[in-house]
Amino acid sequence: MIGAGLALNYGILKVLQLAHGEYITYGAFAAVGAIVLFPDLPFPIVLLAAFLACALLGAVAQWLIVERAMSYRDEVVAMLVTFGMAVVLRDSLVEVVGADLRGLSVGRLGQANFTVGGLTLGVLPLLSLGIAVASFGLLAFLTFKTHLGRQIRAVSDLPDIAALVGVPVKRIHVIVAALSAGLAAIAGVLLAMRASVSPFSGLDNLLIAFEVVVLGGLGSIRGVLWAGLLLGMTQVVSTWLDSNAGLFYVHLVFFIVLVFRAKTGRLS
Amino acid sequence: MTMALEIAELSASYGQFRALNGVSISVSQGETVALVGANGAGKSTFLRILCGLMDSWEGQIAVGGTQLARGDPLKSSHLGLALVPEGRMLFGSLTVRENLLIGQTDRDGPWDIDAIERLFPVIKERRNAKPSELSGGQQQMVAIGRALAANPRILLFDEISLGLSPVVVREVYNALSSIRNEGVTLVIVDQDISRVCNVADSVTCFFKGTVTFHGPAKGVTADDLHEAYFGGRS
Ligand SMILES: Nc1ncnc2c1ncn2[C@@H]1O[C@H](COP(=O)(O)OP(=O)(O)OP(=O)(O)O)[C@@H](O)[C@H]1O
Ligand SMILES: [Mg+2]
Numbered sequence: 338m339i340g341a342g343l344a345l346n347y348g349i350l351k352v353l354q355l356a357h358g359e360y361i362t363y364g365a366f367a368a369v370g371a372i373v374l375f376p377d378l379p380f381p382i383v384l385l386a387a388f389l390a391c392a393l394l395g396a397v398a399q400w401l402i403v404e405r406a407m408s409y410r411d412e413v414v415a416m417l418v419t420f421g422m423a424v425v426l427r428d429s430l431v432e433v434v435g436a437d438l439r440g441l442s443v444g445r446l447g448q449a450n451f452t453v454g455g456l457t458l459g460v461l462p463l464l465s466l467g468i469a470v471a472s473f474g475l476l477a478f479l480t481f482k483t484h485l486g487r488q489i490r491a492v493s494d495l496p497d498i499a500a501l502v503g504v505p506v507k508r509i510h511v512i513v514a515a516l517s518a519g520l521a522a523i524a525g526v527l528l529a530m531r532a533s534v535s536p537f538s539g540l541d542n543l544l545i546a547f548e549v550v551v552l553g554g555l556g557s558i559r560g561v562l563w564a565g566l567l568l569g570m571t572q573v574v575s576t577w578l579d580s581n582a583g584l585f586y587v588h589l590v591f592f593i594v595l596v597f598r599a600k601t602g603r604l605s
Numbered sequence: 606m607t608m609a610l611e612i613a614e615l616s617a618s619y620g621q622f623r624a625l626n627g628v629s630i631s632v633s634q635g636e637t638v639a640l641v642g643a644n645g646a647g648k649s650t651f652l653r654i655l656c657g658l659m660d661s662w663e664g665q666i667a668v669g670g671t672q673l674a675r676g677d678p679l680k681s682s683h684l685g686l687a688l689v690p691e692g693r694m695l696f697g698s699l700t701v702r703e704n705l706l707i708g709q710t711d712r713d714g715p716w717d718i719d720a721i722e723r724l725f726p727v728i729k730e731r732r733n734a735k736p737s738e739l740s741g742g743q744q745q746m747v748a749i750g751r752a753l754a755a756n757p758r759i760l761l762f763d764e765i766s767l768g769l770s771p772v773v774v775r776e777v778y779n780a781l782s783s784i785r786n787e788g789v790t791l792v793i794v795d796q797d798i799s800r801v802c803n804v805a806d807s808v809t810c811f812f813k814g815t816v817t818f819h820g821p822a823k824g825v826t827a828d829d830l831h832e833a834y835f836g837g838r839s
Contacts, residue, residue, distance in 0.1 A: 487703050494696040500678035501656050501688060502708045502755060 339528075339542055340549020340568070341476065342520035344561035347550060349493045349513045352407060355419040356398070357521055358543030359426040362536060364391050364522025365529035366434060384468070387526050388519040395518025398422060399511045407510075423539065430536040438533035462577070465527045469569055472523055473562050476516070489513060545584065548591040607670040609634040609759055609790040610655075615664035616814075617650055624650040625662070626814040632807075634669075634758070637781075637791040639801040639822055642811035643834055648794045649691060651811070652761045656688045657681035669758060685712065685758030691767065693748040695736035701747050702732040705754050714756025715787045721750040724780050742773030749780065759790040766795055778804060798827045798834075812836045 406418040553561030575586035660676025795801035810818035818833035
């Protein structure tokens with residue numbers, strides 16, 4: 338979940354969006370904020386609101402800032418600009434909400450569980466997994482079954498030729514940036530339900546996002562969906578087995594897959 | 606009558622290197638132009654400029670009476686230009702059918718998917734294949750189909766027969782006559798001068814970035830173009 342948006346962004350725009358971790362944080366804080374303001378808001382609406390808020394942020398940032406940086410031949414320019422965006426976004430958030438940890442109160446849901454065949458499953462991790470799988474499903478449907486998805490894939494393959502056959506490449510870039518930031522927001526909400534987030538969580542999350550993207554193969558949407566699922570499952574399973582494990586097993590799986598790939602000579 | 610293409614004093618460069626130098630050409634609507642010249646003469650550069658794929662050029666270019674934007678392929682597409690590029694350049698993650706669908710625009714014209722599939726039946730047979738699963742000839746047909754799907758006013762071909770078997774070349778050239786009959790302007794780059802002059806109304810020869818021959822194509826042979834082609838002076 339955390340990596341899907343980053344991969345989407347990199348795969349289509351060829352820009353490594355270093356503000357992705359901040360989008361995740363912003364998603365979490367948008368949800369926290371929504372619940373503070375409207376305590377009775379149903380969860381799906383909170384999720385949607387966080388998605389929309391970050392999608393809008395991502396779209397505006399792409400339209401006004403990144404798109405211009407992308408017109409330079411040197412890819413580093415765009416990357417540096419997103420790095421700047423990350424810093425500005427983080428510091429603005431600290432300015433507004435302070436540096437405290439926040440969490441989304443999930444009430445009894447956090448402890449709720451049920452037992453199947455001797456295994457006790459928490460409702461919360463399953464819910465997260467469900468939302469992640471549903472988001473991936475929607476993203477896959479959008480990418481592979483719709484006209485917009487066709488345009489997105491064409492821009493990813495050959496941007497110049499896509500424009501020449503009439504695809505509005507800049508608009509596609511903005512849409513992809515919005516989707517990518519929106520996915521980050523959903524990831525952020527899911528994180529905030531399980532653990533607290535601080536305005537400084539962005540970098541940690543960017544790191545995990547990188548792992549997912551590298552595992553999936555840079556820029557391959559299909560690959561990233563699988564990698565995201567693998568690392569997501571790892572996290573869910575490892576928190577069952579050892580609730581203090583945090584992200585250790587996720588990083589471990591990443592490491593093992595990388596070593597395996599290096600041995601078989603297929604690094605990406 | 607406004608010309609399909611009106612080009613005056615077009616010069617272009619890659620850094621210090623001048624690839625085109627003072628090219629002036631007019632093409633009327635419905636005309637088929639053979640564009641010939643030795644390697645490096647500037648043919649591809651010329652087509653790339655028209656398609657908005659290059660922005661370092663000077664001069665005047667009007668497409669159907671409208672000034673061409675510099676380096677903006679989307680605008681070129683809106684002006685009715687379409688390209689069958691050298692090396693096909695199909696979208697690798699799209700199926701054959703999706704490559705056609707994405708070529709469609711809201712311009713009216715004879716080329717809907719059915720018409721394109723009638724022109725190249727193989728497109729229908731392999732509609733769900735990925736471009737990489739096709740032979741070079743089949744890929745070229747898809748590339749032509751994708752360009753036709755836009756119902757272009759001006760259709761540009763770069764190295765139309767490069768790497769194709771004689772059978773496929775014949776099929777592609779047969780298709781050209783159906784395409785011409787629909788009134789679209791064609792600019793065709795091909796190494797085989799007599800073959801391309803056979804279907805063309807006029808022929809333009811480039812040598813080192815300048816026009817060295819321009820005239821009716823009827824009856825022109827490679828020998829006639831020899832000097833223009835190799836830059837000899839008489
Ligand atoms: N990207 C580039 N950078 C620098 N020089 C280039 C570039 N592309 C083309 N050139 C140079 O510009 C000149 C014209 O090239 P162009 O590709 O237009 O020729 P052409 O007539 O299409 O030749 P060919 O028959 O080889 O396709 C050549 O001398 C080529 O070396
Ligand atoms: Mg060429």
